[in-house]
Amino acid sequence: MSAPDPAAASSEKLNFIETAIRQDLAKGRFTGVLTRFPPEPNGYLHIGHAKSICLNFSLAEKYGGTCNLRLDDTNPVKEDTEYVDSIMNDIRWLGFDWNNLHYASDYFEQLYQWALQLIRDGKAFVCDLSVDQTRQYRGSVTEPGRNSPYRNRKPDENLDLFQRMRDGEFPDGTRTLRAKIDMGSPNLNLRDPVMYRILHATHHRTGNQWCIYPMYDWAHGQSDSLENISFSICTLEFENHRPLYDWFCENLGIHHPRQIEFARLNMTYTVMSKRKLLQLVTEKHVSGWDDPRMPTIVGLRRRGYTPESIRAFCEDIGVAKFNSTIDMVKLENSIRNHLNAIVERRMAVLDPVKLTITNWPADKTEMLQAINNPEDPAGGTRMVPFDGSLWIEREDFREEAPRKYFRLKKGGAVRLRYGYIIDCYDVVKDDQGNVVEILCHYDPSTHSGQGQSSRKCKGTIHWVSRKHAREVEVRLYDRLFTVEKPEATNEGTFLDCLNPDSLVVSTAFVEPSLLDFPPGTAVQFERQGYFCVDRDTRPGSHVFNRTVGLRDSWGKLEAKGKVD
RNA sequence: GGCCCAAUGGUGUAAUUGGCAACACGAUAGAUUCUGGUUCUAUUAUUCCAGGUUCGAGUCCUGGUUGGGCUACCA
Numbered sequence: 001m002s003a004p005d006p007a008a009a010s011s012e013k014l015n016f017i018e019t020a021i022r023q024d025l026a027k028g029r030f031t032g033v034l035t036r037f038p039p040e041p042n043g044y045l046h047i048g049h050a051k052s053i054c055l056n057f058s059l060a061e062k063y064g065g066t067c068n069l070r071l072d073d074t075n076p077v078k079e080d081t082e083y084v085d086s087i088m089n090d091i092r093w094l095g096f097d098w099n100n101l102h103y104a105s106d107y108f109e110q111l112y113q114w115a116l117q118l119i120r121d122g123k124a125f126v127c128d129l130s131v132d133q134t135r136q137y138r139g140s141v142t143e144p145g146r147n148s149p150y151r152n153r154k155p156d157e158n159l160d161l162f163q164r165m166r167d168g169e170f171p172d173g174t175r176t177l178r179a180k181i182d183m184g185s186p187n188l189n190l191r192d193p194v195m196y197r198i199l200h201a202t203h204h205r206t207g208n209q210w211c212i213y214p215m216y217d218w219a220h221g222q223s224d225s226l227e228n229i230s231f232s233i234c235t236l237e238f239e240n241h242r243p244l245y246d247w248f249c250e251n252l253g254i255h256h257p258r259q260i261e262f263a264r265l266n267m268t269y270t271v272m273s274k275r276k277l278l279q280l281v282t283e284k285h286v287s288g289w290d291d292p293r294m295p296t297i298v299g300l301r302r303r304g305y306t307p308e309s310i311r312a313f314c315e316d317i318g319v320a321k322f323n324s325t326i327d328m329v330k331l332e333n334s335i336r337n338h339l340n341a342i343v344e345r346r347m348a349v350l351d352p353v354k355l356t357i358t359n360w361p362a363d364k365t366e367m368l369q370a371i372n373n374p375e376d377p378a379g380g381t382r383m384v385p386f387d388g389s390l391w392i393e394r395e396d397f398r399e400e401a402p403r404k405y406f407r408l409k410k411g412g413a414v415r416l417r418y419g420y421i422i423d424c425y426d427v428v429k430d431d432q433g434n435v436v437e438i439l440c441h442y443d444p445s446t447h448s449g450q451g452q453s454s455r456k457c458k459g460t461i462h463w464v465s466r467k468h469a470r471e472v473e474v475r476l477y478d479r480l481f482t483v484e485k486p487e488a489t490n491e492g493t494f495l496d497c498l499n500p501d502s503l504v505v506s507t508a509f510v511e512p513s514l515l516d517f518p519p520g521t522a523v524q525f526e527r528q529g530y531f532c533v534d535r536d537t538r539p540g541s542h543v544f545n546r547t548v549g550l551r552d553s554w555g556k557l558e559a560k561g562k563v564d
Numbered sequence: 565g566g567c568c569c570a571a572u573g574g575u576g577u578a579a580u581u582g583g584c585a586a587c588a589c590g591a592u593a594g595a596u597u598c599u600g601g602u603u604c605u606a607u608u609a610u611u612c613c614a615g616g617u618u619c620g621a622g623u624c625c626u627g628g629u630u631g632g633g634c635u636a637c638c639a
Contacts, residue, residue: 013577013578013579013586013587014578015577015578019581038639039639040638040639042638042639072639074638074639075638075639077638078638078639130637131636131637134636134637135635135636138635139635140566140635141566141567141634141635142565142566142567142635143566143635144566145635172637173637175637176637178637185567186566186567186568187567187568187634188567188634188635189634191635194636194637196637197636197637198637199637213637215636215637215638215639216638216639217639219639220639236569236570236632236633237632237633237634237639238633238639239568239569239633239634240567240568240569240633240634241634242568243568261569263570263632268575274639316576316577316588316589317576317577317588318576318577318578318588319577320570320576320577321569321570322570322571322576322577322631322632323569323570323631323632323633324575324576324577325575325576326575326576327574327575327576327589327590329575329589329590330575330576330588330589330590333588333589333590334589336601336602340601340602341602345599345601347599374597374599374601374602375602404600406600407600415598416598417598417599418598419598421598448598449598456598457598458600459598459600460597460598460599460600461599462599524599524601526599526601527599527600527601528599529601550599550600550601550602551600551601551602552600552601553600553601554600555600556600557600
C-alpha cells in the first residue's frame with residue numbers, strides 16, 4: 001500500500017478522528033496508524049461493534065497501517081472461548097483481517113513486572129481495605145476521598161505483599177494493588193485506582209496460573225503500548241479514564257498511544273447492551289444469539305444482511321462525539337440498496353387466493369420468460385410455468401376498490417407479471433362471504449413482450465401456477481420492539497416492549513426454481529421483499545427468512561387514507 | 565452543590581479550521597416503470613439561548629440551558 005498523501009485528500013470530508021490523526025502525523029507524534037479492536041470475550045458482537053470494527057480497520061487501511069484483534073480477557077469469571085470463536089468469525093465475515101491476534105492475558109507477566117516497577121518507584125501500594133471500605137474512602141462525586149491507611153507502606157513491604165498476593169496466600173477481596181495518585185482528584189478514576197484484585201478463578205486461557213487479575217485501566221493502555229498502537233479508539237464512557245491511561249504510560253515511561261473516544265451506536269427499536277441481549281437469549285425471548293431479530297452480527301447474517309451492506313451502513317452513519325440514535329430504516333435502506341443490485345427475483349405468494357382463467361385451454365402449460373434481475377442484464381432469464389389455475393396474493397384483489405387501487409378488482413383488469421392481461425368477471429364466495437376464487441378471462445393479444453401495440457394497463461401482479469407451485473415455510477420478521485427506545489424505559493421493563501408480532505411463521509407458494517437455492521442465498525420475492533434461505537432448510541422442507549420488505553408506497557398511502 | 569464531554573433540518577453526518585450551511589436517509593409532490601420496487605426531478609434550516617471579539621462567527625471567548633458520562637476489587 002502506498003503512503004498516504006494528505007494533500008490529495010484535503011477536499012474530502014474528515015471526521016474528527018481523522019482530523020486528529022492527520023494532526024498527529026503532521027506533528028510527528030506518530031509515524032503511522034496502528035489501531036486495534038479490543039472486545040471482551042463475554043458476549044456476541046453486535047452492530048455497535050461493527051461500527052467500531054469498521055472504524056479501526058478502515059482507518060488503518062486508509063493510512064497504510066494495520067489493525068490488531070485483541071481479546072480483552074482480564075476478567076475470567078465472565079469470559080469464555082465460545083465468545084472468542086464467535087468474535088473471530090464475525091470479524092472475518094464482515095470482511096476484515098487482523099494484522100496480529102493478541103490476548104490481554106498474554107501480557108499478564110509483563111503487566112506484573114511493570115506493577116513491580118511502579119511499586120519500587122513508590123507509585124503503587126498494596127491496600128488491605130475491603131471492598132466496602134475502599135468505596136467509603138473513595139469519597140463521592142462531590143466530596144474528595146481519604147487516603148488509605150496502607151498508602152504509605154514502604155516499597156519493600158509492598159513488594160513482599162504483592163508477591164504473596166500472586167502466590168495465592170490471601171483470599172479473594174482481601175487485598176488489592178493500587179496506584180498512588182490523588183485521592184482528592186475531581187476525577188474519581190484518579191483516586192488511587194485499583195490495579196489488581198485477587199480472584200481465585202480459572203481463566204479460559206491461563207487456567208490457574210494466576211489468582212490476581214489486572215483491572216481494565218491497568219491492562220488496556222499497557223496492552224496498547226506493547227502492541228505499539230498509535231490510536232486507541234474507544235467509546236465515550238472511557239473519556240474520564242483518559243487521564244489515567246496517560247498517567248500509567250507516562251509513569252512507566254513507555255510508548256504512549258493516543259486514546260480517542262467516539263459515541264457508541266444506538267439504534268431505534270432494538271437494544272444494544274450486552275446484558276440485555278444476553279437476557280433475551282437466556283430467557284428465550286429469541287431463539288439464540290443468531291435469532292434473525294437480534295442486532296448481533298450472527299443475527300443480522302442469518303436475517304440476510306450482507307457484510308457489504310453493514311459496512312456501507314457504518315460508513316454512512318459517520319462518527320462523532322454526539323450521543324445519537326440511528327433510525328432502523330437507515331440500516332434497512334442499506335440492505336435494500338445492496339440486495340436490489342445483486343439479487344435475483346422470483347415470484348412467491350404469501351397469502352394465497354385462487355384465481356382461475358376460465359378461457360385458458362384445459363391442460364395447457366405455457367413457459368413464460370422472466371427476467372432474473374432487471375438491475376443486472378448479466379443476470380439472464382428463466383422460464384416460469386403458467387396456466388389457467390393460479391395463486392395470487394389476497395391483497396391484490398378487491399371486489400370494490402378505491403380509485404387509486406390499481407390491482408385487480410371485479411370488473412377490472414390487471415397484468416399478470418410476464419404473462420397476460422386478465423379481466424375479472426366474477427368471484428366465488430364461501431358461506432361466510434369470503435372470496436375463495438376469482439374468475440377471469442385472459443386476453444391472448446397481450447402476451448408479455450408484445451410491444452407497443454398491445455393493450456396497456458396500470459397494475460401488474462405476481463402469481464404462481466397452482467399445479468407447479470412449491471410450498472415453503474416463510475418466517476416474516478419485524479422489529480423486535482414496539483417502541484423506538486426500549487432501553488429508555490425503566491430497568492428490566494424493556495421486555496414489556498417486545499413486539500409480539502416480531503416473528504410470524506407462515507407458508508407460501510413459490511416458483512419451483514426457488515427450491516434450488518442453497519442456504520444463505522438471498523432473493524427478492526417480487527413486490528414483497530428480500531428473503532434468504534435459512535439454515536434450517538432441509539430437503540423437502542424449505543425455509544425463507546424475510547430480511548426486509550420492499551418499500552411500500554401504496555401501503556403508506558392507504559394507511560394515511562389518501563387513496564381516493 | 566463536583567469533574568469531564570457534547571449540542572447544525574424529522575434522523576444522522578459535513579462545512580477548505582473565521583468566508584455563500586453541504587451530503588445521505590426519511591417525508592412530501594411529480595416523472596418513468598410489465599415489481600405501487602428501482603431510477604429521475606423538485607421541496608424540506610433563524611446552526612440550543614444570551615452577550616462578546618471581528619469587516620465577517622456554525623466555528624473563537626464568557627455566561628446560561630439541555631443532554632450524556634463518572635461514585636465495580638466490570639469492561
